[in-house]
Amino acid sequence: MPKFKSFVFDQNVFTEYSNTLADKSNSLVFKMHFSSVVLYELAATTVSADDLDIFENWRKFHDKNNTLLTPDKTDWWETAKLIRRLRFGDKSASHGLTPKISHAGQLQNDALIARTATLAKCYVVTKDTDDFQKFVPFMPNLEIISDAEFFG
């Protein structure tokens, strides 16, 4: 079992498991945090204005309950430093030298989700565990759970 009690879903979990999530809504909504970054990814691809209103309504509840994780100026700055470290394969205090990741810039959103989740003591549920694992040398408290482990 994860050490953190609350969790954040990555965007790919919402798109892949929306049916299951709707079925288990009462077990999930009061324990989950919601990332503004994920909301951005979901809303940006929404076509109709009605659908956008539905996301807006959902966002308001998390905002009111203080479960909406939104990166602040420090999060952006620390994420920029993290992505730079990954690009250049910097040394990590816990893992030593890390491999250079040339496409690290593409991991910006995931890094923001990971940072805000860790600060809120939430674990991240994602299908892309490999991408999130890349942050662990520089974010030792990050806890990642695969979709398979969460949904079975």
Next chain:
Amino acid sequence: MKEIEKSKNNSKNNGNKSGEKKKIPIIQTLKPKKRLTKEDKEMIKAFEAAMDVLTKQKNAKV
């Protein structure tokens, strides 16, 4: 004979033979909230509506 094979298979599925426990998916360990306020119900409704949108989008792509 069939009974024995069936028993063996069950043992394998439960992981008893190898000593490994089959992991329960985390979603199954989460308990639903029992007493719901009006706002709780509205939040559930908002969440389900958003999930319906995502399901609709997914089905439209297929």
